[in-house]
Amino acid sequence: LSRQNSGAAGSWEFDVALMTHVFKFVEKLEDQHVCPSCSRVVLNPHQTGCGHIFCYQCIRAFLDSDTAPKCPIDDSFIKASEVFQDNCCKREISNLEIYCTNAPGCPKKVILCRLQDHLKVCQYEKILCPNSGCSGSVLRKDMEDHLTSQCPYRLEPCPHCKKH
Amino acid sequence: LQQSSTTGQADPQGYDVEFDPPLESKYECPICLMALRAAVQTPCGHRFCRGCIEKSLRDAGQKCPVDNEVLLEDQLFPDNFAKREILSLTVRCPNTGCSHKMELRHLEAHVVQCQFATVQCPLCQND
Ligand SMILES: [Zn+2]
Ligand SMILES: [Zn+2]
Ligand SMILES: [Zn+2]
Ligand SMILES: [Zn+2]
Ligand SMILES: [Zn+2]
Ligand SMILES: [Zn+2]
Ligand SMILES: [Zn+2]
Structure with missing residues (x-):
């Protein structure tokens, strides 16, 4: 992936939480927030030239495993030079509401990017x-x-x- | 092909058309306040019409107009996800009297053959 994509915009500490927790979202996830490869909420979203959004890890796996990787949705070739970190999608996901990971004990709902703060006082x-x-x-x-x-x-x- | 200021052509703004249901703000260009045309995304996660942001980078400096993050023209990525979503939104024909609704991607073809379009009279040269 191109160098200009490597820097994350702002702090996105919820990425770490995403890897260690399974989240229960308050509202049903929109299709665009679900990775077509792993079927989980998109972790560190990256968009392809064909306009599909995958987890960074999932797209990395396509690019590493195949000399001519294809998008599983529309079969178009995935070019590494066209892949970019979709921080717009990332911001949308970080503002989605989830149940506290200590539910049902804890009844609180928080937006994803506030989970770490909440867990410090939960x-x-x-x-x-x-x-x-x-x-x-x-x-x-x-x-x-x-x-x-x-x-x-x-x-x-x-x-x-x-x-x- | 990139549009450059040297062509003398105005940078195209967003789609000035009535959406039904109304356009969600995430698909609205923060510069022209219309639906994103040729949507691009910045590393700071903001979307603009390509024409609008290229003009802004030239005229107002190399920064994102939303959050003032440093922004260079070659950092703009075509947001083909947003582009596809916007082209599939439902719009109304802009011609008075026509009640036709269609996906934005079909608007241009419809307007060409819309029965309510105003055309120039071939005899008197008036509309
Ligand atoms: Zn994935
Ligand atoms: Zn695709
Ligand atoms: Zn003790
Ligand atoms: Zn809690
Ligand atoms: Zn615009
Ligand atoms: Zn910005
Ligand atoms: Zn019409």
């Missing part, structure tokens, strides 16, 4: 106990209880001197 996100030695992970909403009464590494007030 009460149903599993987080690691901060006590050294404890390898336990609990839901954020249960952490306080874990720290005060469950954690085997918690500090208890000394019954003799009343200090920790």
